[in-house]
Amino acid sequence: MHDQVxxxxxxxxxxxxxxxxxxxxxxxxxxxxxxxxxxxDALEDPSAAVREAAIDALSTIGGAAVIRAVLPALRSEEVxxxxxxxxxxxNIGEPAVTHLTQLVRDDDQDVRKFAVDTLGxxxxxxxxxxxxxxxxxxxxxxxxxxxEALGQxxxxxxxxxxxxxxxxxxxxxxxxxxxxxxxxxxxxxRALVELIGDSDVMVVYAALRSLGEVxxxxxxxxVLHMLEHExxxxxxxxxxxxxxxxxxxNPQVGVxxxxxxxLKPLLALLRNPEPQVRRSALALLAKIGHxxxxxxxxxxxxxxxxxxxxxxxxxxxxxxxxxxxxxxxxILEVLHESxxxxxxxxELIDVLGRLGQPAAFDxxxxxxxxxxxxxxxxxxxxxxSIDSERAPLLLARALSDSDGHTRAHAxxxxxxxxxxxxxxxxxxxxxxxxPEIRAANAWLAxxxxxxxxxxxxxxxxxxxxxxxxxxxxxxARALGTIGNEAAFSVLQTLLNDADEGARMLAxxxxxxxxxxARVEAxxxxxxxxxxAAVCAAAIRAFMSHGIxxxxxxxxxxxxxxxxxxxxxxxxxxxxxKLDTWAPEVTELFRNDPNPRVQYTCAxxxxxxxxxxxxxxxxxxxxxxxxxxxxxxxxxxxxEALADERARDVLTELTGCADPEISAAACAAxxxxxxxxxxxxxxxxxx
Amino acid sequence: xxxxxxxxxxxxxxRELHAFMLRSAGFDVREAENGSDAFEKLLCDSFDxxxxxxxxxxxxxxxxxxxxxxxxxxxxxPVIIVSTESEATDKSRGFEAGANVxxxxxxRPADLIANVHMLLGTTGAQAVSSKTPSTGxxxxxxxxxx
Numbered sequence: 001m002h003d004q005v006x007x008x009x010x011x012x013x014x015x016x017x018x019x020x021x022x023x024x025x026x027x028x029x030x031x032x033x034x035x036x037x038x039x040x041d042a043l044e045d046p047s048a049a050v051r052e053a054a055i056d057a058l059s060t061i062g063g064a065a066v067i068r069a070v071l072p073a074l075r076s077e078e079v080x081x082x083x084x085x086x087x088x089x090x091n092i093g094e095p096a097v098t099h100l101t102q103l104v105r106d107d108d109q110d111v112r113k114f115a116v117d118t119l120g121x122x123x124x125x126x127x128x129x130x131x132x133x134x135x136x137x138x139x140x141x142x143x144x145x146x147x148e149a150l151g152q153x154x155x156x157x158x159x160x161x162x163x164x165x166x167x168x169x170x171x172x173x174x175x176x177x178x179x180x181x182x183x184x185x186x187x188x189x190r191a192l193v194e195l196i197g198d199s200d201v202m203v204v205y206a207a208l209r210s211l212g213e214v215x216x217x218x219x220x221x222x223v224l225h226m227l228e229h230e231x232x233x234x235x236x237x238x239x240x241x242x243x244x245x246x247x248x249x250n251p252q253v254g255v256x257x258x259x260x261x262x263l264k265p266l267l268a269l270l271r272n273p274e275p276q277v278r279r280s281a282l283a284l285l286a287k288i289g290h291x292x293x294x295x296x297x298x299x300x301x302x303x304x305x306x307x308x309x310x311x312x313x314x315x316x317x318x319x320x321x322x323x324x325x326x327x328x329x330x331i332l333e334v335l336h337e338s339x340x341x342x343x344x345x346x347e348l349i350d351v352l353g354r355l356g357q358p359a360a361f362d363x364x365x366x367x368x369x370x371x372x373x374x375x376x377x378x379x380x381x382x383x384x385s386i387d388s389e390r391a392p393l394l395l396a397r398a399l400s401d402s403d404g405h406t407r408a409h410a411x412x413x414x415x416x417x418x419x420x421x422x423x424x425x426x427x428x429x430x431x432x433x434x435p436e437i438r439a440a441n442a443w444l445a446x447x448x449x450x451x452x453x454x455x456x457x458x459x460x461x462x463x464x465x466x467x468x469x470x471x472x473x474x475x476a477r478a479l480g481t482i483g484n485e486a487a488f489s490v491l492q493t494l495l496n497d498a499d500e501g502a503r504m505l506a507x508x509x510x511x512x513x514x515x516x517a518r519v520e521a522x523x524x525x526x527x528x529x530x531x532a533a534v535c536a537a538a539i540r541a542f543m544s545h546g547i548x549x550x551x552x553x554x555x556x557x558x559x560x561x562x563x564x565x566x567x568x569x570x571x572x573x574x575x576x577k578l579d580t581w582a583p584e585v586t587e588l589f590r591n592d593p594n595p596r597v598q599y600t601c602a603x604x605x606x607x608x609x610x611x612x613x614x615x616x617x618x619x620x621x622x623x624x625x626x627x628x629x630x631x632x633x634x635x636x637x638x639e640a641l642a643d644e645r646a647r648d649v650l651t652e653l654t655g656c657a658d659p660e661i662s663a664a665a666c667a668a669x670x671x672x673x674x675x676x677x678x679x680x681x682x683x684x685x686x
Numbered sequence: 687x688x689x690x691x692x693x694x695x696x697x698x699x700x701r702e703l704h705a706f707m708l709r710s711a712g713f714d715v716r717e718a719e720n721g722s723d724a725f726e727k728l729l730c731d732s733f734d735x736x737x738x739x740x741x742x743x744x745x746x747x748x749x750x751x752x753x754x755x756x757x758x759x760x761x762x763x764p765v766i767i768v769s770t771e772s773e774a775t776d777k778s779r780g781f782e783a784g785a786n787v788x789x790x791x792x793x794r795p796a797d798l799i800a801n802v803h804m805l806l807g808t809t810g811a812q813a814v815s816s817k818t819p820s821t822g823x824x825x826x827x828x829x830x831x832x
Binding site: 086178201276 | 699702740741746748791793795
């Protein structure tokens with residue numbers, strides 16, 4: 001053991017950067033205090049990676065020996081050495097507090113500040129009294145750092161002393177104000193109210209930010225006065241504080257508080273030239289939800305100055321929705337304005353659709369033939385939400401719009417409408433030449449009441465041979481939704497068709513049907529289909545219905561010659577977490593010739609979380625020849641497993657040229673960190 | 687829209703206060719909490735001025751400035767160091783790394799704003815963005831010594 005430490009220490013002086021880094025890492029793992037001096041020297045290493053490894057190693061070793069050895073580094077001329085020392089001491093935490101509190105009285109002001117900063121980062125109340133004394137430091141930066149640290153610790157006994165230094169220079173007053181916000185409580189709230197009367201606007205701003213954090217409703221009236229301040233950032237801070245106060249109080253108090261807020265100055269702020277002020281005013285109005293603000297919010301939604309600010313328009317929409325107005329006339333009036341742009345009309349129609357008030361229907365409908373496709377799209381999207389018997393007719397018409405998005409929105413809208421109204425559309429257009437209309441008819445027929453279902457099957461059957469695939473599929477799915485004997489007979493006939501496409505349609509219909517014995521029996525016929533696409537579709541339908549498959553069926557699919565069938569079955573096993581199949585899935589992951597199947601297998605292994613899954617995935621990542629999709633699957637699975645052994649390989653992949661893999665590796669490392677922190681928390685509290 | 691300024695400081699208080707000073711003077715301000723956070727933001731966006739602290743974890747201010755100066759888009763972008771360290775050696779290190787101005791905390795709003803305007807070649811009423819042409823020559827890197 002002794003020799004090993006000596007060898008690793010000698011490697012810390014190697015010319016090779018990776019040798020030095022690995023030596024530092026290994027010394028950290030060994031946790032031998034004899035390595036401490038050499039590791040402290042490594043904090044001065046020119047390589048950031050070696051310094052990081054030395055920081056980690058010293059943090060892991062910890063204890064008095066490390067603290068004593070690291071403290072002198074706070075006096076280093078090199079900024080990165082001082083920062084490294086701070087990080088080590090912060091990581092060691094509580095045991096370093098006594099040593100650092102002694103440095104708070106050091107002759108060197110920079111050392112005093114580092115000590116104070118580090119104590120704030122450690123966050124131990126044991127440093128509270130030393131930090132209170134530091135508020136009187138001759139150097140204002142040290143005193144301000146002490147105030148900030150006391151805020152980080154949330155050290156309530158410091159409030160009287162913090163209040164007493166408020167006569168000091170404005171920088172310190174600002175810092176005290178922000179720290180009081182972190183400490184919170186009524187006493188801090190009272191001190192902050194004093195500070196919003198400060199002569200320095202910077203202090204006023206800091207106090208307002210903190211009053212929001214404290215969230216004490218008794219400060220509301222004082223904050224309201226600041227809405228008329230000449231400085232836009234102060235107004236923004238006041239608006240933010242009001243919103244935070246309303247968020248923190250209980251709902252009953254909140255109702256009373258909302259009544260105390262005068263609307264007029266708030267609505268005036270919606271026209272403020274500063275977007276940040278408008279943003280904060282909208283957020284507050286969304287919280288208040290007062291009907292009298294509706295017209296001003298509609299104007300804000302349509303205002304040209306908000307055209308380039310999607311966030312502001314979103315907030316205005318949220319504010320309108322929070323009001324839940326029964327009377328939408330103020331919005332309609334804005335929509336009627338002659339100078340309104342197509343973009344503004346879109347915003348208003350969208351919000352009217354979300355509100356769903358019948359009174360808006362005629363006005364929204366009047367835009368259904370607008371020359372701009374963007375407007376027609378929003379109309380098609382909104383009509384289905386507005387309760388009106390005329391909506392299906394308009395949407396059916398929109399199915400033949402020249403704009404594809406409009407047709408798509410109309411089709412989706414029609415799907416959500418009820419059967420009683422739909423019947424009228426069907427009977428009015430039984431032989432419409434437009435394929436989209438026929439598709440809509442298929443969907444609408446599916447929503448018929450029971451008495452009309454037999455007729456609907458008759459109506460839908462011819463559509464199964466429509467020239468457009470979407471229409472054919474819509475008809476098949478509609479038959480499945482109807483789910484009566486007549487519909488299943490049609491689907492069974494399709495399953496026996498010589499044409500593979502027809503059999504695929506049958507499976508689509510069965511997938512849309514409610515699971516029952518008939519559906520299960522028909523799907524088993526499809527599972528044995530000679531065409532791989534039909535077989536794979538049947539497996540997906542089994543998955544969506546949650547119907548059991550026997551071991552023979554599963555094994556046969558996993559050994560199928562077609563990758564689509566193998567992939568579909570692995571996806572089903574993954575979906576149901578059938579981890580008894582982990583050995584077969586592992587085998588496929590290692591040897592399947594199709595990267596998509598391997599990807600699905602990797603994801604399944606991540607979901608199973610079986611013993612050995614992590615080793616298999618890590619081992620796969622060590623092969624440079626793997627397809628990027630397989631690597632991605634393995635990384636995503638490792639994110640789910642959060643296995644510490646994967647850290648190195650994931651860290652390496654964060655530098656991968658493929659952005660998707662590198663992002664997935666970052667996500668997996670974050671999951672690993674979260675899992676480590678969760679595991680470490682009980683130990684830390686002990 | 688005012689010129690775009692990135693404020694880099696690991697102290698939340700200092701960051702907020704500097705941002706407030708600059709916003710009040712009409713600048714468009716973004717914040718970063720250390721050198722690596724700042725460098726990422728600088729690469730994803732474009733900034734007219736960078737104001738940075740020195741002592742920060744992960745990546746310190748000197749390293750940030752060195753990296754900026756090695757990045758084509760930021761070789762000439764004005765950089766102001768705002769630090770608690772007031773020794774002449776600290777300042778000369780800052781200038782060696784590539785800073786234009788060194789300001790010692792606690793910062794006076796008027797000084798900070800004047801320095802930003804000086805480096806941008808603008809006046810208080812004319813804080814232009816990089817998207818519009820600057821009306822004045824930018825100060826040479828060594829002339830903004832605080």
